[in-house]
Amino acid sequence: MVVVGQTFVILVRGLDLSVASLMATVAVLATAFKATTNDAIPMIFVAAIAFSAVVGLVNGWLVARRNVSPFLATLAMMIILQGVRFAYTGGAPISTLPPGMGFLASGRILGIPVNLITLALLAIIFGVVLHRSRLGREIFMVGSNPKAAFLNGVAPDRVIIFCYVICSVCAGIGGLFLLGYVGTVSNWVGQGYELDSIVAAVMGGVALTGGRGNIFAALLGVAVLVVINNLVLLLGFPIEMQLIIKGIIIIGAAAFYRTRLA
């Protein structure tokens, strides 16, 4: 889910390092309702999405209007969210959650995991937006050549901000599902997702220089990453090996796409 959002941002030559921090912050926000019944779930979702959208708006505004490089803007956002989150929780994990949240993460409908269904839905919706709509084409245009896009009557700023909002909202929803899966909120839940999501997108062939990529291919990148992690464990390699293999694959995949496109 995070990768779906990350794809949007990378397409407009950006990068979002704040996703993991946002996931954890949304998870903390969800527990802030101290809800023990399922009635609160819609409320939690609305609050989480609204909060994420605001974060994305700020990221996008900094990048598009203030000319801050995406790396720095989202890095700063990551640190700020982290500080706010810790200041609220005092560093302790919380686990007051409505029971329905667990169903979201590990429940099944007709034998298919709920989170997989949600992911498919999100991917299809955003995939259609990206690959079939006018807005989607504008995103590719801004990503490959902002100036040309501007001259063609597209407002690059607005498109860029939109992409950051999408990215944050995806991360926020991802955070809620992760929360349901883990059950408790540690302050570091989601850590590592910022880099993994970028890696997965790159492995799925999304070009970091913008303007080129496909959501479904990016999701294949996720699948590859998960399979690799899993394989390393199944083959009985030490967990450190996972880090080394991941590093080699990151560089290798990026190099592979570069040579093929050149």
Next chain:
Amino acid sequence: MSAVVAEFRRNRLSLSYVIVVALLILLVVAGGFLSDRFLTWRNFGNLFQQLVVLGMVSLGQTFVVLLGGIDLAVGSLVSASTVFIAHFLEWRPDLLWLALPLALVAATAIGALNGLLTIVLRVHPLIVTLGMSSIIFGGTLMYNKEPGGSVPRGLADFSYAKLWGTPVTAIVLVAIFALAGLWLQRSRSGRSIYFVGGDREAARLNGLPVNRIVVMAYALSGLCAGLAAIFLTARTGVGDPRIGAALTLQSITPVVVGGTVLAGGRGGVLGTLLGVLLVTMLNNLLNFLNVSSYYQWVIQGLIIIIAVSIHTTKRRQ
């Protein structure tokens, strides 16, 4: 060439330095009022000692950022180097003269490899150094998961030694910065870093050995990480495979606060030194005021945004 020379003049006296210096003065004055222990020689001695490691890593980062690149492997490299140094010295404490140069050479080589990979594979430096960081970290953990090793007495003494009340390590740091600054501004190879960072294609057409310069900048970043690791190991006395993890992102903050532009070609080491001072002093003051580290994060994030906004607005005018 005269345009390039003019560019250097402007860089040297650029407004961003003025802003950072003004902020520093403001911080010192405010610190003096808010805490009676802040403006003491002893505190400043501590402060300088604290900023040595961050300063070294940020210096290396500056070279790479000036080139328009970024080095996300420095944190892992620092950790790996501390592990190497501490374990080597535990094994043969008498071989101090061999261990330190060996660590520096290894760190420089890994840095050069980063640069080489960005060129040969033509992959974004973000991806290359991120991948390398993962590989280095994994390798270090395979060797040893826990902090371990030890350093001989002499090295530990070095990190606490003082000359006229000033930590020797801080003097060394300032000397290295001065050398780096002179090299960047005055020498042909130093200036070529700006040139390549400003416009790689133009540099190539002007006959500069672009590839060699890129590898050199990353190698320098590796060397700085190695030096930082020496300072760090001397102070902590152990090699810790996780100690450098936070340094990767921390090292970028002073660089951009000091006015070096992430797109490359503008900025300098003086700005970075001021940036390191500002960040370290601010954290130091906030500690005195008993502000929790949680809010320190928030403030650090805000500083990055504000500093970069100021620099970019200025550039557009």
